Amino acid sequence: MTKVITAITAQKRNTQRLNISLDGEYAFSLDRLTAAWLKVGRKLSPEEIVSLQEKDEQEVAFNRALRYLSYRARSEAEMRKYLSDKGFSDHVSQTVIDRLKDERLINDPRFAQDWIDNRVSFRPRSQTQLRFELRNKGLSEDLIEDALQEADLDDIELACVAGKKLVGRYARLGWLDFRQKLGAALARRGFSYETVRSVTRQLWDECQTQTPARDQ
Numbered sequence: 001m002t003k004v005i006t007a008i009t010a011q012k013r014n015t016q017r018l019n020i021s022l023d024g025e026y027a028f029s030l031d032r033l034t035a036a037w038l039k040v041g042r043k044l045s046p047e048e049i050v051s052l053q054e055k056d057e058q059e060v061a062f063n064r065a066l067r068y069l070s071y072r073a074r075s076e077a078e079m080r081k082y083l084s085d086k087g088f089s090d091h092v093s094q095t096v097i098d099r100l101k102d103e104r105l106i107n108d109p110r111f112a113q114d115w116i117d118n119r120v121s122f123r124p125r126s127q128t129q130l131r132f133e134l135r136n137k138g139l140s141e142d143l144i145e146d147a148l149q150e151a152d153l154d155d156i157e158l159a160c161v162a163g164k165k166l167v168g169r170y171a172r173l174g175w176l177d178f179r180q181k182l183g184a185a186l187a188r189r190g191f192s193y194e195t196v197r198s199v200t201r202q203l204w205d206e207c208q209t210q211t212p213a214r215d216q
Contacts, residue, residue: 077138112147129190
C-alpha cells in the first residue's frame with residue numbers, strides 16, 4: 001500500500017537531516033542528499049519506504065560508529081560488538097563496517113601496530129600481555145603475530161623501559177622492598193619471572209651508582 005509524503009522538516013539539532021512524515025505520521029529521517037528527490041505529496045511504494053528506512057538506519061549507525069571512533073581507534077570486532085549492543089542488525093552493522101573500511105577508518109593491521117606502538121611508548125608490557133590485549137580486541141592470531149614481528153620487540157628491553165618509568169617510586173627502598181615492589185609491578189605487566197629477576201637487579205645496580213647505599 002502506497003503512502004504519501006505529508007511533511008519534510010529539518011531536525012532542530014542537525015539541520016542536515018530531514019524528518020519525513022507519511023500520511024500525517026513521522027516515518028523516518030534522512031540526510032539532505034538522500035532526501036533530495038523527495039517532495040511533499042509524492043507517493044512512496046512499500047518497497048521504497050523499506051529502502052529509505054534502511055538508509056536511515058544505516059546513516060544513524062554510521063554516525064554512532066563515528067562517535068565511537070572519536071575516542072580512540074577500534075578494531076573491526078570492537079565495532080561489530082558496539083553496533084550489535086546498540087541494537088543494529090547484522091546487515092546494517094556489516095554495511096557500516098564495510099563503509100568504515102572503505103574510508104580507512106577501520107584497519108585491523110594498522111590498529112594492531114598502533115596499539116603496540118602506543119604501549120611501548122607510554123606503558124610498556126610483555127609480548128605475552130600484548131598478545132592477550134590484542135586477542136581481547138578480536139584480532140586474529142596471525143595478525144597479532146605479524147604485528148609483533150614487525151615491531152621486533154624484546155622483553156628484556158621492554159621491562160627495562162617499564163622499570164625505569166617506575167623505579168623512582170622505589171629508589172629510596174632497601175633491596176628486598178625494591179625487588180618486591182618493582183618486581184610485582186613488572187609481573188603485572190606480564191613479564192616472566194626470569195625477566196623480572198634480571199631487570200630488577202639491573203635497575204637496582206643502576207640506582208646504587210646514583211644514590212647512597214641502602215641495606216642489601
